[in-house]
Amino acid sequence: MKAIVYTQYGPPNVLQVKEVEKPIPKDNEVLVKVHASSVNYGNLVLLKGKPFLARFAFGLLKPKYPIPGGDMAGQVEAVGKDVKEFQPGDKVYGDLSLSGWGAYAEYVTVPEKALALKPENTTFEEAAAVPMAGVTALQALRDKGKIKSGQKVLINGASGGVGTFAVQIAKEFGAEVTAVCSTRKMDIATSLGADFVIDYTKEDFTKSEERYDLIIAVNGYHPISAYKRALRPNGTFVMIGGSEKQLYQAMLLGPWFSMVGDKKMSSFLQRANQSDLVFMSELLESGKVKPVIERSYKLNEVSAAFKHFEEGHAQGKIIITV
Numbered sequence: 001m002k003a004i005v006y007t008q009y010g011p012p013n014v015l016q017v018k019e020v021e022k023p024i025p026k027d028n029e030v031l032v033k034v035h036a037s038s039v040n041y042g043n044l045v046l047l048k049g050k051p052f053l054a055r056f057a058f059g060l061l062k063p064k065y066p067i068p069g070g071d072m073a074g075q076v077e078a079v080g081k082d083v084k085e086f087q088p089g090d091k092v093y094g095d096l097s098l099s100g101w102g103a104y105a106e107y108v109t110v111p112e113k114a115l116a117l118k119p120e121n122t123t124f125e126e127a128a129a130v131p132m133a134g135v136t137a138l139q140a141l142r143d144k145g146k147i148k149s150g151q152k153v154l155i156n157g158a159s160g161g162v163g164t165f166a167v168q169i170a171k172e173f174g175a176e177v178t179a180v181c182s183t184r185k186m187d188i189a190t191s192l193g194a195d196f197v198i199d200y201t202k203e204d205f206t207k208s209e210e211r212y213d214l215i216i217a218v219n220g221y222h223p224i225s226a227y228k229r230a231l232r233p234n235g236t237f238v239m240i241g242g243s244e245k246q247l248y249q250a251m252l253l254g255p256w257f258s259m260v261g262d263k264k265m266s267s268f269l270q271r272a273n274q275s276d277l278v279f280m281s282e283l284l285e286s287g288k289v290k291p292v293i294e295r296s297y298k299l300n301e302v303s304a305a306f307k308h309f310e311e312g313h314a315q316g317k318i319i320i321t322v
């Protein structure tokens with residue numbers, strides 16, 4: 001089968017198309033014919049081996065997982081003898097980041113617990129946009145942010161892969177949503193249901209009088225003290241991503257700020273899990289959430305897809321079709 005393979009950490013051009021052995025499923029695994037995958041920040045970490053700490057999971061000197069690709073949507077071709085939930089022909093999707101990656105290939109073997117049935121009303125491309133970015137947005141809002149109906153919620157970095165899901169999911173939880181993005185993304189934020197849209201190139205929301213119950217920092221940079229000021233009493237700040245400065249401030253100062261005041265400030269790490277994927281399937285099937293796709297690349301164009309993603313201004317998700 002064809003697969004994207006890399007043997008050393010580096011820039012996107014270390015990714016090569018190669019012929020490799022088609023995998024054989026173990027007893028608890030499903031063999032899936034991959035139709036689509038997508039690009040996430042986690043793929044960049046895996047590609048570059050940066051930050052260095054990530055190498056303790058991904059391989060110290062060279063990549064432990066030679067075929068990258070976390071998000072996956074495809075069709076089951078065969079199942080191991082202990083597999084109970086799926087059978088050949090099922091259309092499935094999942095996040096393989098905790099089960100060996102490998103989605104940038106024509107076939108992949110996956111433990112059944114990493115999969116869910118693909119929502120009927122989505123294409124493979126749309127489904128492949130969801131597992132990492134959608135579940136990240138869900139877990140940050142619901143589990144870490146404890147979002148409640150009627151709250152004023154601000155999403156900073158609302159127009160990328162995670163942000164476009166976060167706006168829609170926050171609306172679904174009944175929040176009043178303010179989306180922060182650049183000028184050319186304002187229409188998409190409105191179309192996703194945002195009640196207010198702030199153009200970060202013209203206005204710094206941390207300097208306005210407005211206060212929020214929950215702020216989700218998906219991208220960009222503001223000092224953690226500025227986020228704190230923009231929270232209402234008892235408000236919550238959750239840092240998903242953004243500049244390194246933002247990440248380290250949230251990790252180091254967040255716990256201390258939370259101890260000494262009435263505001264909770266923390267960072268957050270997504271973890272793939274089947275029940276959250278099923279939760280996302282329900283949101284997709286009911287039409288309450290729709291993936292936003294900026295562009296699709298073919299498997300042999302993965303390097304170009306990574307270069308595009310690295311620029312940091314995608315509108316929704318970047319998809320790989322297999």
Ligand SMILES: NC(=O)c1ccc[n+]([C@@H]2O[C@H](COP(=O)([O-])OP(=O)(O)OC[C@H]3O[C@@H](n4cnc5c(N)ncnc54)[C@H](OP(=O)(O)O)[C@@H]3O)[C@@H](O)[C@H]2O)c1
Pocket residue numbers: 040041042132133136156157158159160161162163180181182183185200218219220221239240241242243268269270271309312313314315316317
């Ligand atoms: N904690 C976790 O477990 C976890 C999981 C997944 C992702 N992440 C992190 O989440 C972040 C976003 O991931 P993603 O997949 O959504 O990335 P993405 O698709 O590349 O997001 C890009 C978006 O960020 C926006 N942006 C760039 N600079 C901004 C700024 N100064 N202020 C506001 N928005 C800005 C861009 O909008 P404009 O073009 O309008 O500037 C673009 O739409 C990354 O840092 C990633 O590391 C964390």
